[in-house]
Amino acid sequence: MAIRSDWTLEIMLEQARDACDDSDARDSIVDALTHMNSGKSGRRGGRHLVELMQxxxxxxxxxxxxxxxxxxxxGIDYxxxxxxxxxxxxxxxxxRDKRSDLNLSFLGTMLQTTVEYSRKICExxxxxxxxxxxxxxxxxxxxLELDIPFMDAPAERPGRYRLVRGRAESAAWITAVLADRIDVEDVDEAARKIVTNPAALAALAADEGGEVLIQAMELKRRHSGLTNLRAVIEDPDSSEHDIHRALRDQLWIFGGRFVGEARHRRLVPGDELDIPLLRPDGTLCVVELKRANERVVKRHRGAWVATADVxxxxxxxxxxxCALDENRxxxxxxFAIDARRANAIVLIGHPQFQPDVPEATVNEALxxxxxxxxxxxxxxxxxLLDAxxxxxxxxxQTLKRNSTTSPSTIT
Structure with a gap:
């Protein structure tokens, strides 16, 4: 998702800064404004801007x-x-000086177009x-109103748009299948993509439960995400931020013990967590990210031990x-998160960046x-990647077995 950063947001932050009496909060707003204006050209956005505003x-x-x-x-919502x-x-x-005339003109044109279109539909x-x-x-x-969100632009008709009746009903069924049968991060977006793709919709309709096709979609997404994450981790120049960004949409990689990431990363004063994972019962697991190119073991008195970085x-x-326990x-x-007796995972290093030490030795020392x-x-x-x-x-392997009994064709 692209983060919007423009003059409107800058003015909102400036107004918040000027109205803020608390020095710490005001300094944090200034940090966000400084980030916005630190780009070489234009205003700088990105996930870090949202984190500063948060x-x-x-x-x-x-x-x-x-x-x-x-x-x-x-400002965050915007x-x-x-x-x-x-x-x-x-x-x-x-x-305020230009808003009224511009908005009235724009809204008037939109209203006229809408009324004219509705009249033609009724006729x-x-x-x-x-x-x-x-x-x-x-x-x-x-x-018709329900079908409008699923309008598309057919490639064979440049400059034209297509509104197909009945897509909303199909999308509702697809959404139910997606929600009930397999975890998909953005159910509405996945349903929209399927319902506007005739081939995917036909394959899904041929599968009584939609299960095989949807599993194939999710596996394809995960394979692609894992390939991208591996490339970032194995890049010697990747920073912790680069790894965090690649992991953001791939939290399944930590296993089925977790249901997602907590919305807030700053749960206690002074600490900002890299990835706060949540279990089904609302308890917390903290994932701390370190660079992948760090050396994780060293030779000490005839044995391999963890390095100072570990x-x-x-x-x-x-x-x-400790801070989470004290502020439970x-x-x-x-935040409705049970932080008492939370646990943590520290991710650090990769054997390829320590070629002089066998991988088995690294794993045994850890x-x-x-x-x-x-x-x-x-x-x-x-x-983590191997798991x-x-x-x-x-x-x-499970999908291949299931696809032999399903009438749908997965490509």
């Missing part, structure tokens, strides 16, 4: 300054595309059903866990390290 929001919420809190909340620019201009005095319906009642005309328009990562994770009641009350830890586990990125690869292999 940090400012967390601080502002403690001051109970509702005007600042509301601006920051709306940056992530959940609010429209015109809504922001209406709610806040951003461009066509009444020509086909001359005895139709008013309720039947309204229901016809309502069904110990530093473990200590950082333990500090997070506040975290439960504010197993010895982990045997003496109770709440923190250290893994190399290769161990995900084995999981996908089993899923592929």
């Amino acid at each position: 940090a400012a929001l967390d601080l502002a919420e403690r001051t109970e300054d509702e005007s600042v809190v509301q601006r920051l909340r709306d 940056a992530e595309g959940r609010k429209f620019k015109r809504d922001m201009e209406d709610r806040y005095p951003l461009f 066509e319906f009444l020509q086909e059903h001359p005895s139709a009642t008013g309720d039947e005309v309204v229901n016809h328009l309502r069904s 110990h530093a990562g473990v200590s950082q994770a333990l500090n997070y866990l 009641n506040e975290v439960v009350a504010e 197993r010895i390290q982990n045997a003496h830890l109770t709440r923190v586990e250290v893994l190399t990125y290769k161990e 995900a690869e084995r999981s996908l292999l089993l899923d592929d």
